[in-house]
Amino acid sequence: xxxxxxxxxxxxxxxxxxxxxxxAAGLTLIFGVMGLINLAHGSLYMIGAFACAAVxxxxxxxxxxxxxxxxxxxxAGALMEVAIIRRLYERDHLDQVLATFALILILSEGTRWLxxxxxxxxxxxxxxxxxxxxxxxxxxxxYRLAIIGVGIVVAVGLYLLISRTRLGMxxxxxxxxxxxxxxxxxxxxxxxxxxxxLGAALAGLAGALVGALQSVQVGMGExxxxxxxxVIVIGGIGSxxGALVGAxxxxxxxxxxxxxxxxLLALTMPASQANLVGAALASMLIYIVMALIxxxxxxxxxxxxx
Amino acid sequence: MTALSRETLVSALLLVLLVAIPVAATMVGEPFYVxxxxxxxxxxxxxxxxxxxxxxxxxxxxxxxxxxxxxGYVAGIFATHxxxxxxxxxxxxxxxxxxxxxxxxxxxxxxxxxxxxxxSLRTSGVYFIMITLAFAQMIYYFAVSWPSYGxxxxxxxxxxxxxPGLNTAQPLPYFLLCLGVLVAGLVLFQLIKGxxxxxxxxxxxxxxxxxxxxxxxxxxIRLVAFAVSAMVTGLAGALFADLNRxxxxxxLSWHMSGELIVLIILGGKGRLFGPLxxxxxxxxxxxxxxxxxxxxxxxxxxxxxxxxxFARGGLLGLLAGKARHG
Amino acid sequence: MAxxxxxxxxxxxxFGALKATDGVSLDLRxxxxxxxxxxxxxxxxxxxHQICGSIRPDSGTIRFLGEDMAGLDMAARVRRGLGRSFxxxxxxxxxxxxxNVMLAVQARQGSSFRFLRPVAxxxxxxxxxxxxxERVGLEARAKVPAAELSHGERRQLEIAIxxxxxxxxxxxxxxxxxxxxxxxxxxxxxxxxxxxxxPILLVEHDMDAVFALADRISVLVYGRIIATGTVAEIRSDxxxxxxYLGDAA
Numbered sequence: 001x002x003x004x005x006x007x008x009x010x011x012x013x014x015x016x017x018x019x020x021x022x023x024a025a026g027l028t029l030i031f032g033v034m035g036l037i038n039l040a041h042g043s044l045y046m047i048g049a050f051a052c053a054a055v056x057x058x059x060x061x062x063x064x065x066x067x068x069x070x071x072x073x074x075x076a077g078a079l080m081e082v083a084i085i086r087r088l089y090e091r092d093h094l095d096q097v098l099a100t101f102a103l104i105l106i107l108s109e110g111t112r113w114l115x116x117x118x119x120x121x122x123x124x125x126x127x128x129x130x131x132x133x134x135x136x137x138x139x140x141x142x143y144r145l146a147i148i149g150v151g152i153v154v155a156v157g158l159y160l161l162i163s164r165t166r167l168g169m170x171x172x173x174x175x176x177x178x179x180x181x182x183x184x185x186x187x188x189x190x191x192x193x194x195x196x197x198l199g200a201a202l203a204g205l206a207g208a209l210v211g212a213l214q215s216v217q218v219g220m221g222e223x224x225x226x227x228x229x230x231v232i233v234i235g236g237i238g239s240x241x242g243a244l245v246g247a248x249x250x251x252x253x254x255x256x257x258x259x260x261x262x263x264l265l266a267l268t269m270p271a272s273q274a275n276l277v278g279a280a281l282a283s284m285l286i287y288i289v290m291a292l293i294x295x296x297x298x299x300x301x302x303x304x305x306x
Numbered sequence: 307m308t309a310l311s312r313e314t315l316v317s318a319l320l321l322v323l324l325v326a327i328p329v330a331a332t333m334v335g336e337p338f339y340v341x342x343x344x345x346x347x348x349x350x351x352x353x354x355x356x357x358x359x360x361x362x363x364x365x366x367x368x369x370x371x372x373x374x375x376x377x378g379y380v381a382g383i384f385a386t387h388x389x390x391x392x393x394x395x396x397x398x399x400x401x402x403x404x405x406x407x408x409x410x411x412x413x414x415x416x417x418x419x420x421x422x423x424x425x426s427l428r429t430s431g432v433y434f435i436m437i438t439l440a441f442a443q444m445i446y447y448f449a450v451s452w453p454s455y456g457x458x459x460x461x462x463x464x465x466x467x468x469x470p471g472l473n474t475a476q477p478l479p480y481f482l483l484c485l486g487v488l489v490a491g492l493v494l495f496q497l498i499k500g501x502x503x504x505x506x507x508x509x510x511x512x513x514x515x516x517x518x519x520x521x522x523x524x525x526x527i528r529l530v531a532f533a534v535s536a537m538v539t540g541l542a543g544a545l546f547a548d549l550n551r552x553x554x555x556x557x558l559s560w561h562m563s564g565e566l567i568v569l570i571i572l573g574g575k576g577r578l579f580g581p582l583x584x585x586x587x588x589x590x591x592x593x594x595x596x597x598x599x600x601x602x603x604x605x606x607x608x609x610x611x612x613x614x615x616f617a618r619g620g621l622l623g624l625l626a627g628k629a630r631h632g
Numbered sequence: 633m634a635x636x637x638x639x640x641x642x643x644x645x646x647f648g649a650l651k652a653t654d655g656v657s658l659d660l661r662x663x664x665x666x667x668x669x670x671x672x673x674x675x676x677x678x679x680x681h682q683i684c685g686s687i688r689p690d691s692g693t694i695r696f697l698g699e700d701m702a703g704l705d706m707a708a709r710v711r712r713g714l715g716r717s718f719x720x721x722x723x724x725x726x727x728x729x730x731x732n733v734m735l736a737v738q739a740r741q742g743s744s745f746r747f748l749r750p751v752a753x754x755x756x757x758x759x760x761x762x763x764x765x766e767r768v769g770l771e772a773r774a775k776v777p778a779a780e781l782s783h784g785e786r787r788q789l790e791i792a793i794x795x796x797x798x799x800x801x802x803x804x805x806x807x808x809x810x811x812x813x814x815x816x817x818x819x820x821x822x823x824x825x826x827x828x829x830x831p832i833l834l835v836e837h838d839m840d841a842v843f844a845l846a847d848r849i850s851v852l853v854y855g856r857i858i859a860t861g862t863v864a865e866i867r868s869d870x871x872x873x874x875x876y877l878g879d880a881a
Contacts, residue, residue, distance in 0.1 A: 037432045039564075087615055093432055094366050098571055099614040101564045105607030113601055226443050226560060229436040237432060276453065283451045287444035291425050294437065298428040500750040502738045502757075505727075509735055512724040516732075519684075519722065520739040520797060521710035527744065534747075 004138030009259045010252065015144045017251025018151025022206035023224055024231040024243040025158060026199025032238030033174045033195050034089055037096050040080065040103035041203055041228070042221025048073040048204025049211040049220060050111060053120040062125035066208050073204020074197040081196040086189065104222070112218045119215035122208075147209050154202065155244055162240065171195060175238065227254075230290050236300030245301060250286050257285035316625045317579035320586065325485065332478045340477035341549070346582075346589045347484045348545045353569040353581030354491045355538030360567065361576030362499060363531045364511030368435045369422070369442030370566050373415040373536040375449065375558030377543025380411040382461040382553035389464055402467045404474070404483075404548070408541050415540030416533045418445075423532035427525055439560055446558040460554025467548050474548070484545050488582070491538055496578050498534070507531050539566070572613060574620030583621045635698055636661045637801045637831050638683070638714075643692035645678055652678040653689065654855035660801060665823065665832045667842045670852035676835050677719070679852070680805055683833075684716055685709045697800060710739075715799025715830070719806045721786040725779035729770055729789050732778055733761035736796035764792040768822070784815050791822075801831050808838040820844055843867075851875075 027041050051072035056065030080103065088096050124143045131139040162168035170191055207220070214220075231250050235242025262278030269277070293301065324343060331339035352374050359365040384407045387393065387400035394400050401407070426437045455461050465475070472479045498504045509517045510524040517524050547553040556562065565588070573584030591609065595602030617624055636659035645653040652675045660666050670676055681687035683694060685706040694701040701709055710716070723732050734757045738744060741756070751757050765771045768788040773781060778789060787807060794802060807823070808816045820841045823832060827847075836842050842849065843863050850860040851872050859869045866872055 031432065037435065084611065084615070093435060094360075094567070094571070094575075095614050095618075097366065097368065097435060097564075098567065099611055101568065102607040102610035102614065105603045105610070109601050109604035109607065113604065222560065226439065230440050233433060233436050233440065280448055280451045283447035284444045287440050287447075290437070290440055294428065295425055299433070497748045497750070500752060501748055502744050502746045502751055502754075504747075505731065505735055505738065505751055506744040509724045509727070512726055513722060515706075515718075516722045516724055517735070518706040519710060519716055519718070520736040520793065521707050522735075522739045522744050523705065523707035530745065 002136060002138070004134050004136035007134050007136060008138055008140055009255055011140055011144065011148070013252035013255030014248065015147050015251070016255055017248035018148050019206050019210055020224075020227055020231050020251055021151055021244050021247035022154060022202045022209075024228040024235070024247050025154070025240055026202045027225075027228050028232045028235070028238055028240060028243045029171070030196060030199045031232070033171055034192055036085065036089060037093055037100070038085070039097060039100035039225065040107060041199070042225030043104055043107035044073045044077055044200040044203040044221075045207040045224055046111060046218065046221035047076050047107070048207030049122075049216040050115060050120065050207075051204065052208035052211050053122045053216045054115070056122055057120070062123065062212070065122070066205070069204045069208035070201045073207070074201040076204075077200020078193050078197040080200075081193045085196065086192065089192075108218050108221075115218075117218070119217035120211075121215055122211040124212045143212065150205075150209065154205075158240055167191075167194070227286075230286055232300075234290055234293050234300055236303035239300070239302040242300055242302035249289070253289055254282075254286050257282040261285070312625075313577070313579075313622060316622060317582075320579055320582055324582070324586070328478060328481050337477045340481050342589060342593060344477070344481040344484050344549055345546075346585045347481065347488045348542050348549060349566075349569060349589065350582040350585035351484070351488045351491045351545070352539045352542035353566050353573075353585060354488070354495050355535050355540075355542060356566050357535075357570050357576065357581050358495060358498060358538065359532050359535035360570060361580065362504060362511065363507045363528055363535075365427075365528060365532060365535075366435050366567070367426075367438045367532070367535070368560070368563050368567065369438035369440075370536070370539050371558050371560065371562035372422075372442035372445045373419065373539040374543040374546070374562060374566070375553070375555070376415050376418060376445070377411040377540030377545075378547035378553035378557045379449070379455065379461070379543075380414055380540075381407050381467060381544040381547040382463055383455060384410070385463040385465070385467055385548075386455070386461060402465070404467050404469045404544075407467055408487075408544055411540045411544040412537040415536040415543075419533040419536035420529065423529045423536075427528050427532065439563065442558065442563055443560060446555055446560070449555040449558055456554070458555060460552055460556075463547060463551040463553070466551055480549070484549070487541065487545065491541075492578060492582075494538070499578070503527070503530070568610060570620075572610070572620055574622035577620075577622050580620060580622055587621060637697060638833065639693075639695045640679075640683070641693045641695070643679070643682060643694065644690045645682060645687065646690060651855045653682065656692070656852070656855070656857055658850055658857060658860070660831050660833050662831055663827060664847040665827050665834055665845045667834045667836060667846035667849045668852060669836065669839075669842055669849060674852045675855040676852055677805075678855075680716075680803065680835060683803060684714070710797065710799075711742075713800030714803060715794040715797045715801070716803040717790040717794050717805060717807055719809060719835075721783075721790055723778040723786060723789060723793075726777060728775050728777055729765060729781060729785075729792075730758065730761055730774040732789060733764050733792050733796050734758060736793045737761050737764075740797050761796060764796045765789075767795060768792045783810050784812070787811060787815075787819075791819075795826075799830055801833065802826070803833045803835075805835050806837060807834075808836055808841055816841055 023041065023045055027038065030036055030038055048069035052065035052069035055068035056062050084099065088099055128143040128146050130142050132142055132145060134140050162171055174191060227250060231246040232243055234249060235246030261282045262275045265274035265278045324346060328340040328343040356367065356370045359367050384400055385402060388402045392400065422441045426434055429437060450458050468474055469483055472483055474480045474483065506517060506522050506527045510527050514524040543557060569581055569584035569588055572587050573580035573582065591606060592602065595605050638660040640656055640658040643653050643656045656679060668676060678687060682689045685701065685704055696712060696714060699712065724735065734751060737757050737760045762771060762774065765774055768791050770785060770788050770792060773785060778786065781789060791807065808819060811819060816838055823845055826832060834845065846863055848860060848862060849866045850857050851866065853875045858875060859866060859872050861869065
């Protein structure tokens, strides 16, 4: 095993982690501010991917598609919040789970209605095609590096937004004391819609970025959603920092597990069997990590006070 | 008429319908409806199991498909080994006898539920929902990536497993068998609900601090409820695999977990006959809508959304009024 | 002298810079009512949480019937004989008054893992539970869900549940709260007789009740016990008058 291969896999893990962070950040923000568990967050990710693929196909420009994915996901999120989600804030988690489960059915089937059952494909924009050399002799896809870069920019942007701006101040206040900010005259309904749309836009962005790496299809949102759940459970629900750490952890552990476990097991058993057991174990690895973390810290690594 | 007796009446009517339709269908030679009714009975049983944890204990498990699927795989693996004449792992003899398979499925689900519950129950609320979901995904991905029993493609049961004194290959006897198990499950649910354990379990949902303040630790009560709940759902899984003569990872999928919750909420949470009412409506909608449009899930979503937003208390709540507690 | 039933030794608990419990030592002896009083924010709630096991002290020990309570959760402490009531009624709201008490009876019998026999027809549960409701004067409301009881009735039900546990010591957290003068008077008479069943640690704001009932009073201010003594001693203690009673005057 060469160092270049190891670095490549590490970068792949990082890239997966960044994608998960984009999804998990919105999920955890929405839970932290509104106390809502939103299963349909994965559908917003899917909407972003479809919007990007459709607009890119029509205009020939990936960048227009990317802008469309942000707009479409944010608009879909805002619409969802105003029409349905805001009726659920006062309900228990069970009702929230059910209503957003119903939304998944509607959005998945609705998308299939609009775009058909065949997957769409999205090309990597010319600007980001090609590879960069890695130390140790390998090469790495420029596009994946760019995704990592986007993730870093979003993480820093979110940090600045929440710690430095008036909107961020209201979000923090909303997390600690809802009645208080209502009493201070902040329009809480608008704040909730904005937060929801922001989370949706981040998920949509993730969908568009991933769309160029894999096919764009109905049902792509659910595996991503469940991984994002694992991320925020590990990180502590409501914590953006936790989402970042959890996402990187899950991304790297998952990728490295799939890469290394069969090789490690091959030291103790025949290669074919090692591949088999290694693959099965690797597919369970992040859940085992989650269970271990929860056994030690039931509220995650960066649990809030609430 | 009081709400209680009205609920009893509606429940009795549901049970009569469930029996009458397949019997009539058999007489006029329409075995498809027998299969439909069997599907209703089995899904209802799975939801009765979940209702122990969710309805009585307030434990919103979003991972009960794990137990449904495990039960299914037990039936599939027993059948495959018996078909090929190979012994099972750990030196167990393979058999096609359903009572043995059921007990094995329940034992396995109980054993798996204990560690999953022990970790998940250290948390509550949204954490519990997400963690049970994650554990179910873990088992799902294991089933997908482990090729010995079909991996992603699933496992076929070439000959339906057997039950002493019944021809299970015929639709109607198999339906009656499943109906009998469902009724046993309903009786068990009602007994638990009225028992000392059920009292403690319901108290743990209403007010865990109160339960602790009389000297009963909620954790132990919830863990046992979670395991019992998993066992009943696992038994339903074994029946389901035999109905379809097929088991695949889709029985373990998170979609299945969601459906089980939907069945309970459609029917009415914590009510004895809620799962049956929910399963009837769900399967009939699936069938009726599926006949009209291939986009039936879209409309199912709309209906479900309407129930959650506007019809709290589920179908039995609409038909029989508010639930009463003793 | 016999060992006290409940003994707190040098208990300390801080939240950040706030010393909520600052070296509290306190004991409860057989047959007595020991009242714990103090102005709002004195740290009474934090102290009760530590005695019941829902907050872990930073240091110090709690001994109950000679046993160190460290590491035992609330349920375990209750099983050892600590019967408590809550400042704000804490009941199973969907259960009837009777079933709330039956839960305590079954807990005392140590038999919650029975799955099949119906409790409704189980005389070993309903009998004792009804007796407890009668003792607090709530028998006519036995079938009413706890959520539909009046505030005063819920306070009575709390006491009935604590009685049903047959505890070795009672810990009552402001049992008079929200009761009218008539209700307070009745409950005072009831508690007066109850001390012979088990000693009572009584946290209470109602000074008439405290002075009528207490064998001893401890005064908690800013997390410290500033005085412990008989009613007469506390009434005349200059520090108490300054720190606490003075506030009210």
